[in-house]
Amino acid sequence: MDRAQNTIALICLVFLKLTMVVSGKILEETYRKWVQYKEDCSKMIDNEPPPQVGLFCNKTFDRYACWPDSPAGFIVNISCPYYLPWYDKVSQGVVRRRCGSDGLWVRDDRGEVWRDMTQCEEEKEVASHELWVKQLMVSFRMLYTVGYSTSLSTLIMALIILLSFRKLHCTRNYIHANLFLSFILRAAAVIVKDTMLDRHWGREILKQDDVSEMLSHEAAIGCRVAQVIMQYCVLANHYWFFGEAVYLYSVLIASVFIDNNKYLSYICLGWGTPLLFVVPWTVVKIMKENKECWAVNENMNYWWIIRFPVLFASLINFLIFMKILKVIFSKLRASNQNRYPDYKLRLAKATLTLIPLFGIHEVIFIFATDEQTTGVLRYIKVFFTLFISSFQGFLVAVIYCYANKEVQTELKRKLRSWRTETEIVCCGQ
Template sequence: MASGKVLEETYQKWVQYKEDCIEMIENEPLLQGLFCNRTFDRYACWPDTPAGFMINISCPFYLPWYEKVSQGVVRQRCGSDGLWEREDSGQVWRDMTQCEEEKEVTSQEVGMFYTVGYSLSLFTLVTALIVLLSFRKLHCTRNYIHANLFLSLILRAVSVIVKDTMLERHWGREIMKQTDVREMLSHQVSLTTSQVMMQYCVLANHYWFFGEAIYLYSVLIASVFIDSNKYLPYICLGWGTPLLFVLPWVVMKLMNENKECWAVNENMNYWWIIRFPILFINFLIFMKILKVILSKLRANNQSGYPDYKLRLAKATLTLMPLFGIHEIIFIFATDEQTTGVLRFIKVFFTLFLNSFQGFLVAVLYCYANKEVCSFISDFTSFS
């Protein structure tokens, strides 16, 4: 997926390339005889070219992959009539094969993996949500919390896919094959909006994990929200609290960093506004719950040390993807600070867990839930 920083830099370099070209057009002396006029076709800068000649110029330096194609050239042919040759479609003929980016198999494989993960998660989450909401006997605070968590994961997946699709569609590699690179800016408002919505959905997802953690902790220890039959406080926590962090982030971005469609963080303090509080809180309550589980396993242990150690390990591995603890691993390794192999590992690791997280949650909270399975079994038998 294209990054906001690369896209913004590409446009700025294109502007510089265009200005240099205009300066050349205005100041270079004219050729003698019959020739094709100098021009800027919004892809490359073409000097005056004698009729009947093929002109080769270096690949434009604004291309994001310029370092890979710096030795390449783009070609146009000036016809014998002093006009640039055209294709059957009417477009000016241009050979830019040497300036195109080579396809990266690894990137395609990661993208396919990512798409499969989110598609599987969306299917299982939507089905699980329908199951929990369709049967009245499954309606209770616990399952309402599960349902909202499913919904937050669905919205997160959709918002991520929409944002990335918009970036790929409007600012991806194909934009360089179009006639006007300025089209890259025509969708900045919608892209910025999609970025804000994605951040809200991601944050709401984290706070619903927090709600799940609070409920689990209340079951293990005591009631945090006194009336267990009311889940309004959870609604406020899951859908309302994210606004307290997203809105200040939006204000700071508008005032101090209103560029690059907000897809990159130059000032990491703004990023910490929306991410650090909930990741830190989730990590603390995760450790607290593990401590409680450990104490209960020790108290109820009848088979010796290895048994409860194994059960604790299983509980830990189960809770980690549910509370998003895997994000703690790369919390300080942002896209702006990682390169090379570390960046690839981070992208692969986070995309795998984030894209399949919804599937894991749906399985653990619905498909593998004994209460749900028992009810569905009774329902199908009765039918």
Template sequence: MAGHGVMQHGRNICTSRKKTSRKAGRQYEQRNGYILHTQGPVDSRARMDANGIFSLLLLCSVSELCVLASPEGNDSQQHHTQNVYHDIGVTRNTIVTAQFECYQKIMKNDKHNKIGPVCNRTWDGWLCWEDTEAGFTTNQHCPDYFQDFDTAEMASKVCSETGNWFLHPESNRTWTNYTKCTAYTSAGRVTAMNLYYLVLIGHGLSLTSLFFSLGIFFHFKSLSCQRITLHKNLFFSFVLNSVITIIWLTAVANNQGLVQSNPVSCKVIMFIHLYLFGCNYFWMLCEGIYLHTLIVVAVFAEKQHLMWYYLLGWGFPLIPALIHAIARSYYYNDNCWISSNTSLLYIIHGPICAALLVNLFFLLNIVRVLITKLKVTHQAESSLYMKAVRATLILVPLLGIQFVLFPYKPQGRFALEIYDYIMNILMHYQGLLVATIFCFFNGEVQGVLRRHWNQQRIQFGSNFAHADVFRSASYVASSLTEVHRCYSIDGHTEHMNGKNSYHDVETVTPTILRSDNPFA
């Protein structure tokens, strides 16, 4: 929570508003590293009656009135103070709700099955503690009331051998150990900021590399073919996902006031983010289906219709995104849908994992066909296809490994920190990885860039040696072979149908040579 506040049995819910800092509401003393609650021991069963319930309900109403009050002053100070009071009020309401639920449990008077002295269930001001056997220490996760409380840490309460809750020697009052809740707060903040900037840098690098790749694909017309068209759509999906992720992190997740106000716009951004997240993986599936159709069932298709790929890549991810949005609004409608602690996310992750498994099956089947049927008779053709498959075969496991590691989240602090770094790198540097493998490491792209570079040297470098001209010509010849690969793969090179593969060389090469600018 953004604000701070604590209730001591509901008695100080409308405390003085002299302090307007975010720690204004805390009512505890800190001595020698321990947090001491200011109330004494409470016999909750004896004191809690119908009047107590009525008092709590009255205090809840009064707390809402306290939140509505605002001090006089200039606009900026008034707005800041209102935000502080709102944060404190939200925290207090949360605590009062937890307190009310705890007292309901206390009033049930359920008979415990424990033998011997027992520390009775109690409310300590922040958490509700169940009946505990004498001589035992009970633990539960730290509350999420305050920013500097780490909910992954544990608060503890000791039941003495006599069946009474532990009394701190300095205050002689019941004491709950909340020290671990703030013990690693500073280190946690540093890690959180490091991860935040790591994610932003990852998406920044991804956008830069993707824009360069798209520029190459659109500028050089010789790269135009169906496979490159699929690459373009895949890159566009990663570009849009990176843009919406940066907007989400900077404008929503980093703005606690916006999250607390819970506007519809932030939920729309999350919906778009989850939709584009699915598009990334379904366009990868399109890449696998295209290659599988081209190589395994090429005899049945001369040229593929890309409309079906557009429907799968851009259309199908809308279905799980819409189902998730409807389910989230009914069953887990948290602020801005920012929480990941819900099984409803499997509506998004389930189809993605299925797409990854299907893609992996297609690619392994392609490799099987290339090895068993093409290796002996058409060694060169097999090598050409293998290069086309290799990039996708590498990317699918890399893009899906996060879903394999997700269930195995470690518990130790150091191990968890390493896990978070690895997961964030795998998730937020995918655009850079895709651009590198599908474009920068692509032999066709390298050949076109090499040819274009040598043309520029010939055009603007009149003082180059004669040998350089011949070397440039050799580069042109080799690059034409690279360009032919794109055409030959899209045209299936007719090897699978028993036709002469040199026919494409004779038709494609003269067309390129007749162009006024064969390198553009």
């Protein structure tokens, strides 16, 4: 019973606290160090001979610290355990126990062995800051969950509309439909990935074996698969942005006729290109960083396998965006006195319309990488990235489907047709 209580005490002190303030990576490292600490203590208990004279309290490992044989009537001080994540801040501190005059470890009013570990606890200021960061990240997660859920529902309906009306079937709308589908898959993948992470790290811990099982490779397979699918969907989403930019450039500037055969090249670009990067990244993760749910990038060089194609597509999109705006501006300015007196307003409208279509928002933080952003700037970047990315699908669906005059015309025609058929049926009866 005492062993179980000590186990639960350790878990409450370290593992449950870690789930509030640190990542799975630190939880795993802490557990590994704790196992090593326990093994070192077991060797000490087995090899160190007991005192030859006098009463003493037996050496023991209480799941928190390792205690040597101690003379009766004394308080024993030992260094804070080195497995604590904040050990560098409490390395000079000690944890204490009292050995009673009867040669037994002194117990408190609850009947548990008394132990003073206040010097080994994390500083309150640091703990409160980490709790604030945790609450902030929870708020961010709620934000993008709402954003992706909203985008998911509106995009599904928009995709159904584009595919349902025959008159809307053309290369432009096919590319729009694939962009919508990439948004849908991206939103679903993010939601599934978060669910798998919760399932992996949110398991109830009742004994040491639960921690060992939670950190096993078998338990992490599900969230690793979800992580790979999410990376593929994110890349596919960016390369359908790229496809949209290339198509618009070919129509407005290159004046290239897009036939059905060339539509296949857009399929390869949008759905095939991500495989060229996700597959090598997966192989590298398995061989070099096969830990937990692959959510942490220890070696940022490996992360460039995913980051590079995103930055490349974003930069090319931005260049195409500027080129198209230049063409639109020159045409509107040339006709501003006749057909387009409000050319500045039309240019602004065209600009705001193209930004979500090309994913230009990615350029805002393109050079502010994860390694370079710290403190408040990092939180600002995370907020805007999550907000824009999660609600972008909703914005794209509204602009290119619900607010599209061609789509509205077809919907009105279908509604009139439905009303006419209903009236005929009613009159016939």
